[in-house]
Amino acid sequence: MASKSQRLRYEVQFWACRLSLGWCCRQRWFYRLFETSLRLHSYPRATVLAGLAARRCPDSADVQSMQCTLAFRSGDLDQAFALLSQRLRVGDYRAVERLLFRTGSRPQDERDRLQVLAQLSQLPELLQSHRCYALIAQSYLVLKLADCSMAVSLLQGLRPLVLELAADAEVFGCTESNRRNRAKLLISLCTTSYHLALLVGDDSELAWVWSEVMAVSSRLRYSQLNADACLRMSSNLSRCLALGALMHDARASGSDPLMRSLAAVKTVEAAVRRYCLTPSGEGVSKTQENHLALMVQLQKNLLKLSSEVPSERESGMRRLSQLLNHSSARDLNGVIAHRLQLLYGSGC
DSSP: OOOHHHHHHHHHHHHHHHHTTTTTSOHHHHHHHHHHHHHTTOHHHHHHHHHHHHHHOTTOHHHHHHHHHHHHHHTOHHHHHHHHHHHHHTTOOHHHHHHHHOGGGSOSSHHHHHHHHHHHHTOTTSOHHHHHHHHHHHHHHHHHHTOHHHHHHHHHHHHHHHHHHHTOGGGGGOOOOGGGOHHHHHHHHHHHHHHHHHHHTOHHHHHHHHHHHHHHHHHOOTTTSOHHHHHHHHHHHHHHHGGGGGOTTTTTSSSOHHHHHHHHHHHHHHHHHHHSBOTTSOBSSOOSSOHHHHHHHHHHHHHHTTOSSHHHHHHHHHHHHHHTOOSSOTHHHHHHHHHHHHHHSTTO
16 A cells, blocks of 8 residues: 555445445445455455445446456356456456456466466457466466476467567557556566576577567667656566576677677666656656666676686676576576576686
């Protein structure tokens, strides 16, 4: 919640609604209180509110959306998809966005989550951005489960989506907000792809992602991009650019991918500072991740890889293995560390 006063207002409205069995609650309040309960991870309260709303206005769109979200969370997938189908027919994507962007609204069982996200990505009524984010969310679950077979399949499906977005010149100056921003979506697809490539050991795909993002970064029109979306994507953009440090042909390619990565991340940082921050040096909205700090850390540790001092290189490798892994698959840290050791270890 944003403030104590907002939390107090929520508490008063929730208890007034509950004690009056919904009769002291305006119809439009139900969904707002439901959403706030979910943000507070209070699913029992959300269930109570959905029940009260169903008594007052059983056929409303809000009630169907609430029931759909709760059905997904409880694992009642048949009921959930039946309700979702009704909402999608009239262009109501609220339950979809809860599934994609609020992990607590997904089924509790990991395999059920995978099934939901896979089925969701195939629904014809979905927006293309929702379809992409469903595949991204599915990929991060696959990474957590270390399912290499599914990872290969997903990796093959992501490349055409990257190419489609990268072929559209309008993407590079997209003014849409965070979740609808196509430049941010493009970078998210690339970030997901390199994680999957690391999991399955696909060096050619890893090199392709790095090459693609290097080209993408040179085409971004920072002065036109939505500033909040640009700031939010800057961390993953920088992670993708830093992949040059993992290229196995680093010393035989005629150019130095490490130095190219370092220069590219530095360019992103300068653009973010110029176009994405307020005069006070903060983002236009609050973000959970400190994007500037990550970019600074990436540059610092990329630079350490070229140090003549073995302990400095070891420190850089250890930290980069953490910074480049933006998933909950901790085993990827070791995969990245091993690649770095082959290139920059004391025996090289």
